[in-house]
Amino acid sequence: MYMVVKLENVYNSTGLVLEDKSNLINVEITNSLIENIPSAFWDAIKNVRQLSLRRNNLTKIPNMIRNFTKLQKLTLKGNSISEISHQDVLFISKIKVVDLAKNQIEFWPNYIDASEVTATSFILKLDLSYNNLKHLFANSFWQLPSLAFLNLSNNKLSSFDKDLFKGLSMVTTIDLKSNNITIIYALSFRTNFVLEKLYLQHNDISIVQDGAFFNSKEMKHLNLSYNHLTTLANTWTFGLRYLDVLDISYNQISWIRPNFFHQSSHLKYLNISHNHLQRVLPNVFSSLSDLKVLSLSHNQIEHLNKQSLNGMHSLTDLDLSSNGLAVCLQDGLVLADLSMPSLHFLNFSANRLLVLPPYTFKYFPNLNGLDLTANPVVTIHPNAFYNLNLTRLYFESQSLNCDCRLRWFSKWLQESTFEESRILAQCSRPSNFINMDMQGLDFDNITCAEKDPYIQLVLQLPKEMNAIEGKENSIVCSGYGASPINVQWKIYEKEQTYILDNFNNDKDIEITVNNTLITNGSSFESVSSVLRFKKVTSANEAQYQCIMSNPYGPVYSGRSMVSVVSIPIFVERPQSVLVSEGETIRLKCKADGIPPPIIKWSKGNDNFFPAAFERRLHIDDDENSDDFYILKAKVKDTGEYTCNAENAASTSKEKVLVVVVEQPSSNSLNETTIEIEETDTLNINCVDSQLDSFDWQEYLEIEWIKNNNLTMDQVESTAHFCINDTLIEDRGKYTCIIRSKNGDKQYEKSFYVDIHERSNFRSAIKREIKANGSYIAIFIGIFIAFIVSAIVLGKKLLQKPNQTNIPEIGVEEEMTNMLNK
The missing domain is CATH 1.10.287 (Helix Hairpins)
Structure with missing residues (x-):
């Protein structure tokens, strides 16, 4: 039989005689004066395996125990040890379990040279918690390579060197909670290959650098709760491929990067509760197909995108409590495309829920536990719990409108058998049912009011609407019901969701509400609300929803997607051209707008393109630019061509003139010789008759030049040039130059005029x-x-x-x- 000796309050050597010490394995001495214990006693227990010297006011590790070669567990907890020496480290390295918690240790020795290490390390567990450690050097524990558990919690560490844990290749658990750590450096745990659990809660951590946990391939549990993290933006999860548990609750996280969890796709438990999240971006959790438990409670989330919870096919427990997510259930839209076939328990308490519409939970077919406590529910529509086999229900509301709409609920509560429940369902109206419990109410006596007090929407919002940038636009919503009716507009932007009403207008948006009593003295009214965009900007692109509410609950309109569009603006305009037969016609047209416009070409009034039928027409598509080509131009290609830039806002047009002139028959291209006699009239046509059919002055400019350098300013821009009663001096070279409106030369033709002398008086x-x-x-x-x-x-x-x-x-x-x- 093994022998255990426990000594307490020993102040002298009397009675410290051990006769039989062969079976002694455990000695425990507490609240004693160790210095007064005789050496014979220590010699008698030197083969002990477990030694506890708790609460003995020791200031250092006693020298008399250094020759205890069979010691496997040493407890020095609750003493006054303030410093550990190199020799102490070498001594404890031979003991499997060492507890130095709740001392006053301020110093731990730095790197110990390998020549000083004389024995193999056997230590498995070292507890240094509740001490006064403020700084630890790099490689402080390298001489303890066998260490599996290291507890440094509840010290005063403000940071630690990235090489602090170097050499601890066998450590599986590191506890650093309740320190003053502010940053986790990259590669801090790169040599801890088998590290499974890391506790960093209750620190001041605001930064976790990329790759902080690189090489910690076996980590299963990471706790960063109660810190000062504000975003989950970088990739510090890199390397945590097999992480099962991640707790980042009680931080100040307001934003999560969409692909943040991609490196930890095998998570089973994720706690992000008690943070500052206002919105969960689409597909943030889409990679967590193995996740079982997710807590988003106690945030400021008021909206979940349809894709916010996608991908979690194995989720069994979802906690959304203490947010502002009533809209997610009340409008029937958010959860419409969401399927969680494995979900068993949903906590939706404290979400300001007023109404449960029909088929609220139909996409959670295996839901058997539901918490709806701390919600001021007014009414629950029939079939709200359709197809659910609830075994646990927690419901709490003292605001129920116990009219005929709730007759089914009263009966359902009375007939249901729950394994576990906490139900408070009290009526607040009508007056004859105030404060009555629906579980005991005679539902056959529940009647309907003569007029239905619930709000009915008359005019629904359009599903989609285009608003032209820079213009005024508006959306109208109307309904009627019991007064007073309050109207709010909810705006769903990409990064945020917020509420506007006639008391809280945006600088670019004005909301007006017109309430009209249906009849004099009636408690019913009709309401019309207009949301007006004073001057549409790109910032107005969002989804808009009209919410009307009265004491009987809210009604949500469908959401209207307002797309901001802008009229196409030409950034490259086509230019009129004049070419000879056989040449290539090229018209360039480019436009910008929202959405990017589509370029279409038309010709004249009948859109007849001879070149298209003859396969000479080509269009190069380049995003919102289309170059228009006609190969081997012919005279019949002449005409007015229009570049049409079309988008949802409007169509912008730019018209040009294309003129194809006949190929000159002479060898001298675009050169003509004219011979007349003196006093005859000289008529020169720059282009024969192709321009006569068009108002070509809108597209082209014509300049006449004599003898290559003399501009004939006195000649108006005309295609026909005439000199009456010519003289010999009028002979020379006349050049006609046709330019587009931007000044580009399109055509040039020269006329050599030779005037012969006429011999008469x-x-x-x-x-x-x-x-x-x-x-x-x-x-x-x-x-x-x-x-x-x-x-x-x-x-x-x-x-x-x-x-x-x-x-x-x-x-x-x-x-x-x-x-x-």
């Missing part, structure tokens, strides 16, 4: 007038008039009486015409 006079000016012209004119008058006078003298005056008249007319010219 009239031409001479014209040349002289142009050469010498107006004075000579007057002199010549007077001279000619004199000569003509003399001829006329001579003819009159020779004329016979019966002759006509025709020749005379002819000469006078010729004179007059010549003078005029």
Whole structure:
């Protein structure tokens, strides 16, 4: 039989004689003066396996026990030891379990040189909790490679070196809770290959660096609760592939990165309760297909996206208590696409729930436990618990409207048999049922009011609506029911959800509510509310929901998705072109808008493209740009082409003119020689007749140049150039240049005009007038008039009486015409 010796309150050596010590395995001495115990006693117990020296006010490890070679467990808890020496470390390394908790240790030796280590380490468990350790050096425990459990909790550590635990390749549990640690550095546990449990709760940790737990492949349990984490944004979960339990409750987490849990896809238990979450982004938990328990309680969540809880097919327990998630059950939309076939228990307490609509839990077919306590439920629609086999129900409401709508609930409560329940279902109206318990109510006496007090929506919101950026727009919601009716608008943005009403307007949104009594003195009213966008911006793109509520509960409209669109704006406009037959026509058109516009081309009024039928038309699609090509252009391709940029907001149009001229027959391309005689009229057509059918001045500009450098400013921009009564000086090279409105040259044609001299009197006079000016012209004119008058006078003298005056008249007319010219 093994022998155990317990000594307490020993202050002298009297009575410390051990006669039979062969079976002694455990000695426990407490509240004694160790220095007064004689050496004979220590010699008698030197083969003991377990030694406890608790609460003896020791200031160091006693020297008399250093030769206890068979010692396996040493307890020095509750003493006043303040320092551990190198020799102490080497001594305890030979003992399997060492408890140094609740001392006053401030110093732990740093790195011990390998030459000082004389024996193999056997220690498995070391408890240094409840001491005054403020700093630990790198490699402080490397001489204890056999250590499996290390407890450093309840000290004063503010940080620790990333090499502190280097060498502890066999450690499975490290307890660092209740210190002052502020940061976990990267690679802090990279050599702890078999680490399974890490406790870091009750610290001041606000930063966990990427890769902090890298190489801790066997970690199963990580507790970071009661710290100061604000986001789960980085990838410090990298390497925690087989983590089962993660507790990050009681932090200040307000945001979780969507792929944060991808590295820990085998989690079974996840606690994020008591944080500052206001929203859970879609698919945050989608990788947690093995998760059994999830707690999101005591956050500030007021909305769950339809995809927020996707992927957790094995979830059995979900705690959503103490949030503002009433809408998730009341509007019937959030959980509509969610399926949790394994869910057994749902805690939805304290979520400001007022109404349970029909088929609320139909997507949780195996739900058998439900907590709805601390919700001011007013009414529960029939079939709210459809297809559920509840064995546990916790329900608490003193606000029930016990009318005919709840007749079924009263009967259901009385007939149901629950294995476990806590039900408080009291009526607040009508007046004859106030404070009555529905479980004892005679449901046959429950009647309906003459007028249904519950709100009925008259005008539902459109499912989708386009709002043009920069314009005014509005959404209207209306309904009627028992007064007073309050109206709120709920806005579901990507990153947040918030409420607006006529008392709490957004700077860009105005809400008006018009309440009208249905009849004078009636307690019923109709309500119409308008949500008006003063000037639509991209920030207004969201889902909008109208919520009307009265004392009988809320009614939710469908959600209207408002998409902000903008009218297409051309960032690259097509330009009018003029090409010769056989060339390639290229029109470039690019536009921006929301959504990105689609580019379509049209021609004239009939959209007939000859080039399309002849397979000469090509369009290069490049996102919101389309280059339009016509190969081997023909004259019949001439026409007005329109680039149409279309999107949900509008269609923007840009029209251009395409002119195809015939290929010149001569070898000299776009060059023509014109020969006329002096005084003839010179007519030059830049382009034959293709432009006549169009108001081409809208698209093109024409410039005439003489002899390559002289701009003919006096000639208007016209396709036809004319000189009357030409002179020899008018000969030369005339060039017609056609440009698009942006100044790009589209076409050029030259005309070489050769004017031959005409040998007659009239031409001479014209040349002289142009050469010498107006004075000579007057002199010549007077001279000619004199000569003509003399001829006329001579003819009159020779004329016979019966002759006509025709020749005379002819000469006078010729004179007059010549003078005029």
